[in-house]
Amino acid sequence: MSLTRAELQDAARKAFGETGLAPDAEQSWALIADLGWLMMSVPEALEGLGLGAVAAGAIHSEFGRVLMPGPAIAQMLAIEALAAADTLAVRDELIARAMAGEVMTASLSGAVDGRLTCVPDADRASQFLIVSDARVSLMPRADAGMKVTPRETWDRTRRLFDVTFEHNADGLVLAEGAAALALAERLRAQLLFALAGDSLGGADAILQLTVDYLMVRRQFDRPLAMFQALKHRVADMKTVLSATEALFWARASAPAPSLADMGALKANATTVYRAIAEEAVQLHGGIGLTMEHHCHLFLKRAMLNCALGGDADRWEEAAGRQMLAQAVA
Amino acid sequence: MTEALEKLRQEVRTWLEANAPRNWRETCTSHEAFLDTQRSWFAKLVEGGYGVPHWPAEWPGGGRSLAEQKVIYEEFARADTPRLLLSFMSTYHAASTLFEWGSEAQQRKYIPRILQGEIWCQGFSEPNAGSDLAGLRTRAERRGDVYVVNGQKLWSTMGQFADKCLLLVRTSDERAKQAGLTYLLLDLKTKGVTARPIRQIHGDEEFAELFLDDVEVPVEDRLGKEGQGWAVAQSTLSSERGLTLLELSARLRGSLWRLAALIRDAGREADPGVLRDFGRLATKIDATVAIADQFLATRIAGEERVGDASLVKLTYSRTLRDFTSLGIRLGGMEAQYHAPIVFGGGMETGNWMADFMNSYAWTIAGGSDEIQRNIIAERLLGMPREPKNWTLAGDVA
Structure with missing residues (x-):
C-alpha cells in the first residue's frame, strides 16, 4: 500500500477540518482509530498499513495543526x-486491540530512567509501555498497587499523568538485552520525530492564523499586514519554518538517521514552534493574551513540546558532539 | 538509481584525485595567480565533462540530473577545489538567460564561447538603483542598427576581468518603469567602456564599476524585445537563486570540519556551550541543504512559486552569517590578526574575519535580505504591498 504525503494530508484535513482546533478528545480518538492512523507503520503482515516514516510524519504534523488531544x-x-516482539504469543491480538483504539500508552518524557512520567491519558489506558536500555515491557493496568496521578500542565490540549507500580512486576517482556537497547533507541527516535512533526504542523497553523489576523486588523487606516516592520517578522518566521520543514522531510526519508539527528531535528522544530507561537501572541496584540483566542493554546503546546523528549540543550549538544566526531578535513 | 549515483561519485572522486588543483589556497594571493588558477581549472573541468553539469543535455557537459549535480558538487566541496568565481556568471547567469531568451543564432554564437572560457559579468545595479532595480537610469538610444548607451553600472561581479556583460538599460520613460527596460549583450572591449574594481571590506576586489560613455551595441545583440528587459532579467536573477544555492549549501556542509578543527585546537571538545552552538549550526546547515534540494525538485517538477527562491536565499545567507560568526568566536584573538585573503577561496576559507565580512555579499547582493523578506511576505503569504505614494511633512503626494 502506498499513499503520498499530499494524500494523507488531504485526508487528515478533510477529517479534522470541520471539527476545529483542539477537538473533542473522545470523538477524535474514535475517528483516528476508524481512519486507520494508528496502524500507519504496522507491517501489513500484522494487518497494519505498512507505511513508513513519511506517512507517520504527515499524520503527526496534521495532529499538531489542529492541536489534537x-x-x-x-x-x-x-x-x-x-510489533518488534516476534516471539510473543499474544502479540497479534494486542496489536489488533491497540489499532482499534484500546488505549496503550507510554511516557513522552524522553528520560532514560524508566520512570513513567508524562504519560498521556493514563487514566483510560489498559497497558503501559516501559522502556529501558535493558528491557522493554508492557505493564497491564493493575487493580491494586498501581498509582495514576494526574499532572495538570499549562497546556490543556494534552492530559499527562505520572504512573507508579507498587509491585515490581515484570509485565509482558517485549525485548531484552541487545534487542531491547536497539528497540529503545528506535522508540526514542520515533518520539522525537513525532514531536518534531507535531511542532511543525502547529507552527504552520498559528503562523497562518497570524497572517490572517494581520490582513483583517486595521489601524492607522490600513491593514497591519501593510506595515513592513511586521511583514519582515512574518517573513522570517516563514523562512525558518520552511527550512525546518525541508529538514523534517529529508530526515523522514533518510536511510539511517541517528538518534542525535532526530534529537537535533526535534530541538530545531520545537524552537521554531515556540518562536512562532511567541510572535503570534505579540502580533495579535490585546486579543492574543485572552483565553478567547487560540494563540495561547499553541504557545502552551509549543512550550510543552520543547520540554518533552529531552530539551534543545541536550540534543544540540549531542548533535555537536556527533558532528565533531564526523567532521574531519 | 543509488548505485548509479555511487558509481558517479567514485568516478568524480577518482577524476578529482588526478586533476584537482593543489595548494591553490597557498598560491592564490595575487590576482594573476587567481586568474590563472580559475582559467586552467575551468578548462580542465570542461575537458573532464564536469564544468556545466546543470546545462541542458544538448550542450556538451550538460544534462546531469539534479541528483547527479548534487553528487558532483559534494565531491568538489570534499576535494576543496576552487569555486568557479570567474566563470560563475558565464555558466549560470549568462547561460541560463541565453537558453531561455536567446535566438538560435545568439545561442550558437555565445554558448560555445563560454565553454572556451569567455567571461561574462552582469550590469544591473546602479548607484541609485540597488533594491529598486527597476528604477535604473542607464539610457540606450536606438540609432539605426545600434543602441547608444550612456550611464554607470555598479557591483558587476568580476567586471574588471570580464569579456562580455549582461546589460539592463532604459529605452523608454513612458508607462511603468519596468516596461521601459531592455536587455543587451555588451562586448566590454567596445569603445567607451571603462571598468574600475571596487575594493570590499575584506580586501578583495570581486566587483567592478562600469562607466558607459556613448557605447554602441548592435541591435542584434538585444535579448528579447525592446521593453521586455525586466522579464529577461528575472531569468538571470532566478538562475542565481536556484542552482547556485545547491552548490553553495553543499560547500557549507563540507566545510564544517574547519569549525571542528578550531574546537579541537582550542581544547573545547567538552564545552557544552560550544557543542550546542556547533550542533545547532550543523542542523541549520542540514536544513539549508534540505531546502535547496527541495527547491530544485520543485523547480524541476514545474511547481515553483514566486518567492520559493527567496526562502532558500534568505536561509542560506543567514546560515552563512552564523557559520562565519561562530568561526570568529572560536578563533578568539587569533582570528583578529590580519591574514592575507585567498582570492577565489569561496565563502569558507578559515580566514574568519575575512569570511565574516565576505558573507555580507549574500545578505546584500542578488536582492538583499530585506527584499527577500518583502517577496516572501507579499508573494508567498499574500500580504499587501505598501502604498506607492508617500509624503514628507508639508509635501503632497
Missing part, C-alpha cells in the same frame, strides 16, 4: 514496540 504519539510507540 489524546495519546496518539504514545500509542504508536506502544504499537511499534509490540
